[in-house]
Amino acid sequence: MNAPKLLSTACVLSAAMWFTPVDQAHASEWGCEVLLCASSSNPAWRGVPACHPPMYRLISAMGKWGFSWPTCPEAGTGKPAYEAYEECPAGWNIGYSNQDHGGGQPDLCMQVRNTCPSGFGGRGDCQQTVTMPRPLREDPYYFDVRDDDGNVTRHWFSLRR
Structure with missing residues (x-):
């Protein structure tokens, strides 16, 4: 230099x-x-x-x-x-909307509900997963x-x- x-x-x-x-x-x-x-x-x-x-x-x-x-x-x-997201309401769990594609955001609240009529017990085919958008x-x-x-x-x- x-x-x-x-x-x-x-x-x-x-x-x-x-x-x-x-x-x-x-x-x-x-x-x-x-x-x-x-x-x-x-x-x-x-x-x-x-x-x-x-x-x-x-x-x-x-x-x-x-x-x-x-x-x-x-x-x-x-x-x-x-x-970005609030906690899910009591009784709900965090879920992912794009989980099938390798990841996604924790942008859902999910809950598994038993839809069997009373007296039929908790059979697996009576369970339904309900989701809602997780609050921002x-x-x-x-x-x-x-x-x-x-x-x-x-x-x-x-x-x-």
Whole structure:
């Protein structure tokens, strides 16, 4: 590598090293704002005007190539988890609509019912499997935040505007 190229490369690397802590601190600050706003429950972040800028910035950034969720290391949390579906009602089990094709989503609630007339017992040919769509969560994202006493609190939120 010739001297001018080496010098320019060194300058670029020095500048990158110089600005990285500031960028990391800024990203951490944004991540903590997102965590604080996402954890707001009454009202949700949409009802807190100060939360609009960091959350709208997040929603916009999510659609861009190379998106990385802003984190808040000071709070001990990483990126949130996502769970699209509510639990099935009591007495129902989780089912998969596309199970025959090698997988699928856990998007059904199923229940096996005995359809035999009274007194005929539980014969196998009297069983019917009933399904219904599994309810979607209104707030599908969540953070688990550990309190000072070690307890974990789950904070659910949505990214709908």
